[in-house]
Amino acid sequence: MTTAKAYIQATFETLKARNGHEAEFLQAAEEFLSTLEPVFEQHPEYIEENILARITEPERVISFRVPWVDREGKVQVNRGYRVQFNSAVGPYKGGLRFHPTVNQSILKFLGFEQIFKNVLTGLPIGGGKGGSDFDPKGKTDAEVMRFCQSFMTELQKYIGPSQDVPAGDIGVGGREIGYLYGQYKRLNQFDAGVLTGKPLGFGGSLIRPEATGYGLVYYTQEMLKANGESFAGKKVVVSGSGNVAQYALQKATELGATVISVSDSNGYVIDENGIDFDLLQDIKEKRRARLTEYAAEKPTATYHEGSVWTYAEKYDIALPCATQNEIDGAAAKRLVAQGVFCVSEGANMPSDLEAIAVYKENGVYYGPAKAANAGGVAVSALEMSQNSLRLSWTREEVDTRLQGIMTNIFNTAKTTAEKYDLGKDYLAGANIAAFENVADAMIAQGIV
Ligand code: NDP
Numbered sequence: 001m002t003t004a005k006a007y008i009q010a011t012f013e014t015l016k017a018r019n020g021h022e023a024e025f026l027q028a029a030e031e032f033l034s035t036l037e038p039v040f041e042q043h044p045e046y047i048e049e050n051i052l053a054r055i056t057e058p059e060r061v062i063s064f065r066v067p068w069v070d071r072e073g074k075v076q077v078n079r080g081y082r083v084q085f086n087s088a089v090g091p092y093k094g095g096l097r098f099h100p101t102v103n104q105s106i107l108k109f110l111g112f113e114q115i116f117k118n119v120l121t122g123l124p125i126g127g128g129k130g131g132s133d134f135d136p137k138g139k140t141d142a143e144v145m146r147f148c149q150s151f152m153t154e155l156q157k158y159i160g161p162s163q164d165v166p167a168g169d170i171g172v173g174g175r176e177i178g179y180l181y182g183q184y185k186r187l188n189q190f191d192a193g194v195l196t197g198k199p200l201g202f203g204g205s206l207i208r209p210e211a212t213g214y215g216l217v218y219y220t221q222e223m224l225k226a227n228g229e230s231f232a233g234k235k236v237v238v239s240g241s242g243n244v245a246q247y248a249l250q251k252a253t254e255l256g257a258t259v260i261s262v263s264d265s266n267g268y269v270i271d272e273n274g275i276d277f278d279l280l281q282d283i284k285e286k287r288r289a290r291l292t293e294y295a296a297e298k299p300t301a302t303y304h305e306g307s308v309w310t311y312a313e314k315y316d317i318a319l320p321c322a323t324q325n326e327i328d329g330a331a332a333k334r335l336v337a338q339g340v341f342c343v344s345e346g347a348n349m350p351s352d353l354e355a356i357a358v359y360k361e362n363g364v365y366y367g368p369a370k371a372a373n374a375g376g377v378a379v380s381a382l383e384m385s386q387n388s389l390r391l392s393w394t395r396e397e398v399d400t401r402l403q404g405i406m407t408n409i410f411n412t413a414k415t416t417a418e419k420y421d422l423g424k425d426y427l428a429g430a431n432i433a434a435f436e437n438v439a440d441a442m443i444a445q446g447i448v
């Protein structure tokens with residue numbers, strides 16, 4: 001009989017042989033697979049069903065040409081994608097990323113993580129992800145609109161409210177979702193449930209813009225509480241300065257923490273008095289400007305080139321909210337030496353495999369992305385419900401549901417870790433609970 005360990009190793013070897021050039025996807029798969037041994041030991045039926053080989057292969061990967069005309073009248077061509085990874089639990093659901101680094105590997109890692117994140121919310125959504133190597137930075141609104149229209153002209157063939165429901169991610173916010181939705185509607189019909197993260201005026205949900213950041217803080221608060229800690233009086237470093245970072249810092253500040261930093265791909269700002277949320281939002285959302293403006297306008301702030309994870313002073317909690325692999329093993333060791341006792345992930349896969357090992361060795365309370373940042377997609381699923389009902393819930397109602405979902409996710413990660421004798425390994429707990437749910441749904445539906 002195949003042992004659990006041998007089965008996982010053999011599956012990973014095949015995955016590497018097939019996808020050797022997809023470093024980020026293999027990293028996400030390795031992180032996930034490396035926690036599953038206890039499950040296969042207790043449930044050999046998953047081995048008999050060869051679930052790992054099935055769950056690591058996307059149901060479908062769509063790639064397409066996106067031609068558009070720039071402001072000088074020149075024809076540009078980008079590449080668009082949609083990875084429809086797994087629909088065992090519900091329609092494919094996950095964001096669209098517009099960033100020059102987007103490729104199939106990045107979207108497969110994101111789509112793979114999304115399957116498990118989505119099932120942890122307890123809502124009926126499968127996993128998918130999409131996007132393009134288009135760079136919205138420095139583009140005019142009209143250029144972004146033309147790009148979005150061209151992108152949706154192709155994407156609309158593959159999506160629908162019961163089929164696949166995209167939303168935002170890096171480089172895709174309310175403006176882009178508005179343009180994408182407008183083009184979808186023109187080619188189809190009014191069907192608000194085809195995209196989430198819509199502006200409020202046509203089916204968007206209250207709290208969706210805030211949901212990932214707030215959800216991250218709600219999850220982290222539960223993790224801290226379970227260990228006799230809280231945000232009150234803590235010094236927090238947040239990376240990124242986009243959607244997730246902004247609302248994470250707002251909520252953490254509300255709970256009594258001092259968030260001393262935000263960052264972008266060029267540098268970071270330190271403001272020991274606490275980052276000023278209103279000024280940050282004005283700079284990022286209204287002016288679409290860089291963080292250097294924050295430091296220029298705020299006498300208490302300083303701007304530094306490079307990664308915020310090189311900041312050398314003492315602090316307590318790290319909330320990475322920028323992008324994948326922003327914290328490597330060396331940075332994680334520095335964090336521990338600086339007194340950081342909790343790392344909770346707003347971004348997807350911000351910690352590399354070595355960093356995760358450092359957290360584990362040093363007993364750092366670790367909130368893995370697929371659990372800690374599930375608040376965004378959870379409120380997206382609530383937006384889908386509101387669109388189906390043709391109702392909109394109040395801010396309080398959505399926020400209360402979000403808090404309940406994040407608390408449940410933490411409890412699931414905690415109790416599953418305990419059930420398998422894994423102590424405070426919340427990563428393994430979240431992975432195992434999510435895996436069991438998806439695997440059971442797949443088995444019940446036969447070999448499809
Ligand atoms: P935004 O586009 O709003 O902001 C992205 C932020 O990250 C910007 O500050 C950006 O800086 C920074 N960033 C992007 N790429 C890099 C890079 N290569 N190096 C350093 N900094 C970088 O995106 P979101 O806030 O929506 O997304 C942030 C993270 O959260 C992503 O990992 C995303 O997948 C994840 N996430 C998002 C959810 C959502 O609902 N939006 C839900 C769950 C997770 P710059 O302006 O210089 O590019």
Ligand code: 2IT
Nearest residue numbers: 094095167169376377380
């Ligand atoms: O990574 C994510 O969970 C998101 N970008 C949000 C996905 C969604 O469908 O709201």
